[in-house]
Amino acid sequence: MHGEPAYAAGFEHFDYVNPDAPKGGILRLGVVANGYDSFNPYVIGTVSAVGVGAYVYDTLLVKSSDEPFSAYGLIAESLETPEDRSYVVFNLREQARFQDGEPITAEDVKFSFELLTTEGHPLFRNYYGDVRAVTVEGPHRVRFDFKETENRELPLILGQLPVLPQHYWQDRTFGDNGLTAPVGSGPYRIGDFDAGRSITFTRVDDYWAADLGVRRGKFNFDRIHYDYYTDETVALEAFKSGDYDFRRESSAKSWATAYTGTPFEQGRIVVEELEHHKPMGMQAFVINSRRPQFADPRVRRALAMAFDFEWANTNLFYGQYTRTDSYFENSDLASSGLPDGRELEILEGYRDQLPDAVFESEYHPPTTNGPNGLRANLRKAVELFKEAGFEIRNRKMVHVATGEPLTFEFLLRSKTFERIALPFKANLAKLGIDAEVRLVDTTQYVQRVRRFDFDVVSLVIAQSDSPGNEQREFWGSYNVDVVGSRNYAGVSDPVVDDLVEQIIQAPDRQELVYRTRALDRVLLHGHYVIPQWHMTMDRVAYWSKLERPEALPKDGFDLDTWWIDPDAE
Structure with missing residues (x-):
């Protein structure tokens, strides 16, 4: 994108693969979802089987x-x-x-x-x-x-x-x-499958690109088999019983407490934390600003005051996480401090369209550290609601003009997340806000999110180290009502639109960094999300028949570069 690539023409293989990795065996994986109904990952309205696009x-x-x-x-x-x-x-x-x-x-x-x-x-x-x-x-x-x-x-x-x-x-x-x-061109074709329950990909023996430098050392398994599970706990126990071979753990509690027992003590299951240096993006409670009750950014900011990350990190996550405070977390693209230099110059062009806070205060998500903790945050939330035209009547937060109570729904697809949403709900109740927690199956969840049929949802807005066209999909006002777009928060702001176009047109890496930081800062002060947490490593566990290259790329481990040790198997 900028400058010269790291690998010369005709290179033999990427540095993070083992070009001599043996071929063979079956990699068994588990996925937690309510099945699939299609082998087409490129259309809307269906749920594609995992792996089709990649393989x-x-x-x-x-x-x-x-x-x-x-x-x-x-x-x-x-x-x-x-x-x-x-x-x-x-x-x-x-x-x-x-x-x-x-x-x-x-x-x-x-x-x-x-x-x-x-x-x-x-x-x-x-x-x-x-x-x-x-x-x-x-x-x-x-x-x-x-x-x-x-x-x-x-x-x-x-x-x-x-x-x-x-x-x-x-x-x-x-x-x-x-x-x-379908007929593809990649390293695997679809083999056996049990509709909605499992799918096997079979390596193409005469794959046309097998000896190219971009493919050497990759796709080493003869077969890749996915089993579908509808429950995380069941999936974890199936892994520990040897029903599948590799697991990437997303639950801090499970990582701290569940990876014990004979296979671990004997070394038959390997547990590792693999460091990476990729941008973490934004994992957050995404607030649908299309909803009338969330149209005012002061309301969205007030809701964030009731989320107690510090309590959750201590009591639920075993202190494993760091609070996220940027859409481009863990990269030089993240804004910090007050804007200055070139970043300030970019933002000055929009000063009359931006809140003063963009220029005057460094963004940090609310914290309960310090005196009075959550209580102080809830008091601040009441002030913000009052500024936005709400007041508490009979212990309910209502709109002054209409008398309508402020209510909304958390839409979830993972039971694991209930333990995060329910304490948040309890804190909101102290403000007189009724928040329901609704758990739905994967298919219903996907369709509702695609149609923006939700109030608040927990999502990861992933980012790369080279943001560009995809920012239109995330934030463009022209996508705010396009079913299936990734503008989940309903951002519709001409300043954001303009900054996105500036990012796409950045002439060099340094200018890209300045422009991305400016966008990051504007989005943060728009309070479209309630930031959650991140960690700069992947928690993985795998049966010891699997081997991986010693070198890890900047973006983290790549399972397609692993292989099976025939002796260990």
């Missing part, structure tokens, strides 16, 4: 996991783009093949782009909205011309385009393929 389809380029944003050729052997990046030409590898043996051509690339941006998930239309024209210039040469834009990221993100076979899809309805296994 079945190849892309034009592949991202390196130890650089901010560098991409290397997979289906594309080379690319051409001018200094102003106003277009990009991809030259495809002649040996690239779909899994039925048909060659991957420039016509397939054009077809995939047009199909995904017209019939695919809305994110494709947003992601590739600056493409003006797609031209096939030869059997293995395709050109993308861009609108009048300074979107320097487009050549790289077009490289993320999954390439679908035109000969397979042209006579089929894209959104109605259901559980018919």
